[in-house]
Amino acid sequence: MAAITALAQRSETATALIDGVLHGNRLLLARTITQVENQTAQASDLLHALYPHSGRAHIIGVTGAPGTGKSTLVTALARCYRQAGMTVGIVAIDPTSPFTGGALLGDRVRMRALAGDAGVFMRSMATRGSLGGLSKTTGDVVTVLDAAGFDRILVETVGVGQAEVEIASTAHTTLVVEAPGLGDEVQAIKAGILEIADVLVINKADRPGVDATLRALQMMLQIEGESTRLVRHHGQLLRVESPAAAGAEEQRWQVTVMKTVAAESTGVEELRAQVERHREWLVASGEMAVREQLRIANTLENIIRAELNRRILSRMPDGRMNEMVDAIRRRETDPYRAAADLLHLL
Numbered sequence: 001m002a003a004i005t006a007l008a009q010r011s012e013t014a015t016a017l018i019d020g021v022l023h024g025n026r027l028l029l030a031r032t033i034t035q036v037e038n039q040t041a042q043a044s045d046l047l048h049a050l051y052p053h054s055g056r057a058h059i060i061g062v063t064g065a066p067g068t069g070k071s072t073l074v075t076a077l078a079r080c081y082r083q084a085g086m087t088v089g090i091v092a093i094d095p096t097s098p099f100t101g102g103a104l105l106g107d108r109v110r111m112r113a114l115a116g117d118a119g120v121f122m123r124s125m126a127t128r129g130s131l132g133g134l135s136k137t138t139g140d141v142v143t144v145l146d147a148a149g150f151d152r153i154l155v156e157t158v159g160v161g162q163a164e165v166e167i168a169s170t171a172h173t174t175l176v177v178e179a180p181g182l183g184d185e186v187q188a189i190k191a192g193i194l195e196i197a198d199v200l201v202i203n204k205a206d207r208p209g210v211d212a213t214l215r216a217l218q219m220m221l222q223i224e225g226e227s228t229r230l231v232r233h234h235g236q237l238l239r240v241e242s243p244a245a246a247g248a249e250e251q252r253w254q255v256t257v258m259k260t261v262a263a264e265s266t267g268v269e270e271l272r273a274q275v276e277r278h279r280e281w282l283v284a285s286g287e288m289a290v291r292e293q294l295r296i297a298n299t300l301e302n303i304i305r306a307e308l309n310r311r312i313l314s315r316m317p318d319g320r321m322n323e324m325v326d327a328i329r330r331r332e333t334d335p336y337r338a339a340a341d342l343l344h345l346l
C-alpha cells in the first residue's frame, strides 16, 4: 500500500515537472534538469515524457582550449540571439570539481549579464569525473531544454581529450574557439579538432598575433580538406561521407575562420549569422538528416551503455571488486582474467 502511495506521489510530481517544463516554468525546469543530471529514479520517466516535445532546437557546441574565451563568447552569442528575438538555453560543462567551484563561480559572474531575462536559461554542470557519463547527461539536459522550447541551445565544453569530439555528436553546429598568441600550440591543434569544426573562431582578436594564428589555421584547413567528417560512433571514429560532399563542389560547407572580441561583442553578430548559414546549409544539403541519425544512434548507445553499467554494478557482490583489485595487485591474477571472472559471476 505504501509502495502504491509512493508511486502515485512520484508520478504526480513527475506530471507537475513535465507540465512546468512545457509551460515555461523556470523553477520546475531547473528541478527537472537537476533530476536528470543526478539520474534519479524518476529521470527516465521525465525524459520519456519530454522527448516527443524535443527536436526543434538548433544545438550549437562551443569548444576549445581553457581560457580562450568560450564562456564570454557564449554570453555574447546569447545576447545576439536575444536581440534577434530567439530564446537561448545554455549548458556549460565544467571539468572542475563542484566543490572547488572556481570556474563555476566565474561562469555565474559572466552569465549575470543574462540574468533576469526569461528568454535565457543557463545551467552549469560538473562532469564529476564520470567516465563516459558526460555525453549522456549532457544530451539529456539538452533534450529537456529543447522540449522547453528554447530556439537555440549553446553547449560549452573545454576542449580536452575526448570531450571536444563528443560534443560534435551532440551538436548540430560546432564552433572551435582558438586564441592568438598560443604560438606553438596552434601547431599542436589536434587534427581531430579541425575535423569537428563547422566554424573556427579566433577569439581575443584584440590581442597581438591574430594574423599569424589566422594564417596558420587557414593553412591547416587547406591541408585538411573538408570532404569527410569525423564523427564518434559505436566507440570508434568513423569517417562519414556526407551526401553534400559527394555532390557539387559549391554544395560543400566551407569551414571559415572568424575573428571575434567576445569581451566587446565584436564580430559576434557575424558569427551568429554564420551559425545560421550553417543551419540552413545542413537542412538544404541533407546533412541535417545524417547528423540527426548519428545523434540518435549515439543517444541510444549511451542509454544502453549507462543502463548496462548500472545493472552490472548493482549485481556485483559487495567488496568483490576490491578483492579482485587486491588480487591483481599481488599478481595472483590479471585484470583480464579478473574481469572475465567478475562478468561470469553475473
Ligand SMILES: Nc1nc2c(ncn2[C@@H]2O[C@H](COP(=O)(O)OP(=O)(O)OP(=O)(O)O)[C@@H](O)[C@H]2O)c(=O)[nH]1
Pocket: 065, 066, 067, 068, 069, 070, 071, 072, 073, 103, 106, 158, 203, 204, 205, 206, 207, 260, 261, 262, 263, 264
Ligand atoms: N582580451 C580579451 N580577453 C577576453 C576576450 N574574451 C574573453 N576574454 C577574457 O579571457 C578570460 C577567459 O575567458 P572565459 O570566457 O572564461 O574563457 P573560457 O574559454 O570559458 O575559459 P574556461 O571555461 O576556463 O576554459 C577572461 O578573463 C575574459 O574576460 C576577448 O575577446 N579579448
Ligand SMILES: [Mg+2]
Pocket: 070, 071, 072, 107, 156
Ligand atoms: Mg568557460
